[in-house]
Amino acid sequence: xxxxxxxxxxxxxxxxxxxxxxxxxxxxxxxxxxxxxxxxxxxxxxxxxxxxxxxxxxxxxxxxxxxxxxxxxxxxxxxxxxxxxxxxxxxxxxxxxxxxxxxxxxxxxxxxxxxxxxxxxxxxxxxxxxxxxxxxxxxxxxxxxxxxxxxxxxxxxxxxxxxxxxxxxxxxxxxxxxxxxxxxxxxxxxxxxxxxxxxxxxxxxxxxxxxxxxxxxxxxxxxxxxxxxxxxxxxxxxxxxxxxxxxxxxxxxxxxxxxxxxxxxxxxxxxxxxxxxxxxxxxxxxxxxxxxxxxxxxxxxxxxxxxxxxxxxxxxxxxxxxxxxxxxxxxxxxxxxxxxxxxxxxxxxxxxxxxxxxxxxxxxxxxxxxxxxxxxxxxxxxxxxxxxxxxxxxxxxxxxxxxxxxxxxxxxxxxxxxxxxxxxxxxxxxxxxxxxxxxxxxxxxxxxxxxxxxxxxxxxxxxxxxxxxxxxxxxxxxxxxxxxxxxxx
Ligand SMILES: Cc1cc2nc3c(=O)[nH]c(=O)nc-3n(C[C@H](O)[C@H](O)[C@H](O)COP(=O)(O)O)c2cc1C
Numbered sequence: 001x002x003x004x005x006x007x008x009x010x011x012x013x014x015x016x017x018x019x020x021x022x023x024x025x026x027x028x029x030x031x032x033x034x035x036x037x038x039x040x041x042x043x044x045x046x047x048x049x050x051x052x053x054x055x056x057x058x059x060x061x062x063x064x065x066x067x068x069x070x071x072x073x074x075x076x077x078x079x080x081x082x083x084x085x086x087x088x089x090x091x092x093x094x095x096x097x098x099x100x101x102x103x104x105x106x107x108x109x110x111x112x113x114x115x116x117x118x119x120x121x122x123x124x125x126x127x128x129x130x131x132x133x134x135x136x137x138x139x140x141x142x143x144x145x146x147x148x149x150x151x152x153x154x155x156x157x158x159x160x161x162x163x164x165x166x167x168x169x170x171x172x173x174x175x176x177x178x179x180x181x182x183x184x185x186x187x188x189x190x191x192x193x194x195x196x197x198x199x200x201x202x203x204x205x206x207x208x209x210x211x212x213x214x215x216x217x218x219x220x221x222x223x224x225x226x227x228x229x230x231x232x233x234x235x236x237x238x239x240x241x242x243x244x245x246x247x248x249x250x251x252x253x254x255x256x257x258x259x260x261x262x263x264x265x266x267x268x269x270x271x272x273x274x275x276x277x278x279x280x281x282x283x284x285x286x287x288x289x290x291x292x293x294x295x296x297x298x299x300x301x302x303x304x305x306x307x308x309x310x311x312x313x314x315x316x317x318x319x320x321x322x323x324x325x326x327x328x329x330x331x332x333x334x335x336x337x338x339x340x341x342x343x344x345x346x347x348x349x350x351x352x353x354x355x356x357x358x359x360x361x362x363x364x365x366x367x368x369x370x371x372x373x374x375x376x377x378x379x380x381x382x383x384x385x386x387x388x389x390x391x392x393x394x395x396x397x398x399x400x401x402x403x404x405x406x407x408x409x410x411x412x413x414x415x416x417x418x419x420x421x422x423x424x425x426x427x428x429x430x431x432x433x434x435x436x437x438x439x440x441x442x443x444x445x446x447x448x449x450x451x452x453x454x455x456x457x458x459x460x461x462x463x464x465x466x467x468x469x470x471x472x473x474x475x476x477x478x479x480x481x482x483x484x485x486x487x488x489x
């Protein structure tokens with residue numbers, strides 16, 4: 001652990017942690033072979049996880065997004081465990097069987113359209129009583145575009161410019177209805193006051209919007225914005241737009257560095273040092289004693305990474321068949337045939353040069369004396385993100401994060417569905433509560449309240465405008481105009 005835990009730049013640690021649960025969907029880490037493993041797709045699994053999380057006062061239930069199954073050498077990736085119903089449909093169903101927990105839908109800005117997505121998210125926000133959030137991603141692989149009319153049509157930097165205009169447009173859609181737009185009494189002349197609802201216009205390179213939003217604001221005004229994407233452009237985007245970053249930096253020193261980086265970017269974007277919260281992806285393997293936890297870890301890993309999984313994992317980065325290699329032997333001496341690595345879903349390897357990565361991994365494995373299987377087991381265990389130990393030990397470690405303000409919480413991936421949160425909720429949460437670093441009740445009824453986020457300032461043109469106003473966003477043109485009810489509604 002680093003000696004210097006000072007964040008600086010006016011940042012003040014809250015001393016508190018929040019938990020989210022990240023139901024991964026498509027991944028190779030969820031154990032499905034154990035007798036206690038349940039369905040990856042039945043509603044019952046989602047219900048059980050969400051209700052357990054709520055019993056443990058988790059702030060949020062997250063669903064990831066994958067636009068198609070992952071593929072390897074032209075076939076669906078045989079090792080993936082795929083359970084990923086449409087996030088908004090699933091979260092809407094979960095809204096009905098939970099009362100407090102936030103509901104976070106990962107949705108990309110690259111293949112959606114803003115008026116449509118903003119409407120679906122505000123629908124979820126309204127029907128859940130202000131518990132919805134949008135985890136904004138741009139999606140990281142061109143091949144997902146093949147199932148869309150437009151194909152893989154945006155390069156990396158353009159994706160973020162596009163995302164920025166998209167999010168700005170969505171905010172305006174969510175803010176288009178003034179509070180009190182709907183008649184408070186039957187004596188009012190109409191159900192909604194026409195000059196309390198604004199038209200949203202956007203003329204951009206990739207889409208146009210000319211829209212009169214259909215819904216009023218929710219109990220939390222608008223959905224909370226999460227962001228997941230780790231490039232420099234992604235971090236700057238988060239610094240400007242996000243309430244919370246779903247990060248890939250859970251290890252203590254890396255988390256501190258990431259926090260410092262985000263604070264600097266947030267200040268540069270004209271926001272306050274504490275304005276963007278951070279919750280890294282993480283995994284917990286817990287037991288009553290440290291020795292039992294280590295034993296459990298061995299069991300988890302043996303089910304996660306068998307010989308076939310180990311080879312298939314490397315094949316993703318090498319871009320070639322490696323089945324002739326011995327999983328208990330050294331890493332392949334042969335070079336990758338791809339230029340860039342292709343692993344999906346935001347790992348730290350995304351965008352890495354394949355040959356460099358192979359050289360680095362071979363050296364690392366040799367240095368540590370690891371076979372393919374051992375090496376892959378270490379890599380995929382998200383070593384940096386796995387907390388293994390006794391409940392008390394891990395609670396103490398998390399206390400260090402809270403005191404330093406390295407993170408605001410953890411987004412936890414259960415390796416077992418649907419019982420993967422039981423240990424955490426039954427044993428870790430009480431330890432954290434005893435240490436005064438975890439909530440003992442929900443902060444209110446909305447997600448914004450659970451996360452102590454301020455009420456958002458209405459986006460540009462806080463009150464209805466009588467003349468068109470231009471707002472320049474990342475080179476795109478956004479216009480807000482009065483909606484004249486008699487003509488438009
Ligand atoms: C922790 C984490 C989780 C992510 N989850 C998803 C996901 O569920 N679906 C998805 O399409 N992208 C996901 N992403 C990646 C985003 O698509 C991201 O926008 C993409 O990697 C491109 O941004 P970047 O180059 O800034 O990382 C995730 C990224 C991170 C760091």
